[in-house]
Amino acid sequence: MLSVTFLGTSAARPTVERNVSAMALVREGETLLFECGEGTQRQMMRYGVSFALSEIFFTHFHADHFLGVIGLIRTLGLQARTEPMRLYGPKGAKKLLTQALVLGVERVPFTVEIEEVKPGMVLRERGAGSRERDGYEIQVFGTEHGGGSVGYALREHERRGRFDVDKARAAGIPEGPLWGKLTKGETVGLPDGRTIGPEGIVGAKRPGRLVVFTGDTRPCASVVDAAQGADLLIHEATFGEEEKDRAKETGHSTAREAAQVALAAKARRLVLSHVSARYSISAEELVKEARAVFPETAVAKDGMTVEVPFAD
């Protein structure tokens, strides 16, 4: 199971219909939070996202992307949490998040670690000296929004190849533990004395899933690179074509530009988010502009969950 739930999809400020940026990614029971705009904790309650999370990833420190962490951390403290929390963000994360965490007089009863990340980093572990991520890693890539902004790609490890039951039976391999060993890529000895390897019975390794979250950015090559073959690309689309100059001036993308990135990356699916307040009620115009370039496009709305299945 891998899914993302959009908690806030509005750019710069909340509207009646949309809160500011935040997205929860749930994979095999683990919840990761990307961005934490003001009011995110209430959106989590509203849309059933677990508070049992231990990592929050920030793409940059414009106020609409991180002010919610102040209240969320305090609520977690009230819940008597003891497990450490780890926050990731680009240069400046330590200073800004530390300030955010000391606002308010309540003592936070758990450790909050802050790690500054930069493009090219691969986050294989959860927290200092803690265990390795189970079956995936988080890759950090550069984006073009000023101030060292970054995006994050969750890349699953390769999966084992498919076990071909018919071929195993035809080869006379008895069902049971030998099948399990072959699946793991081991060579086995049969009761009749033959030795058989997994070749021909177990297929080639299959790719895991790739989910890419850009945060705010101009369309850029580093996102195209990070999103090569992505199962799901979540790209900001603050504006429509009629405001493409404004998008350029403010370090944002139009829906069409996001679609061009998805096309260049050969992504499977594109979801647009971080839309300007003028598209708050209906973002159909954005979808239309994007689909003309990349048909597999949807626009996020608050509370929307997107499942990410394996391609095969």
Ligand SMILES: [Zn+2]
């Ligand atoms: Zn923003």
Ligand SMILES: [Zn+2]
């Ligand atoms: Zn921004």
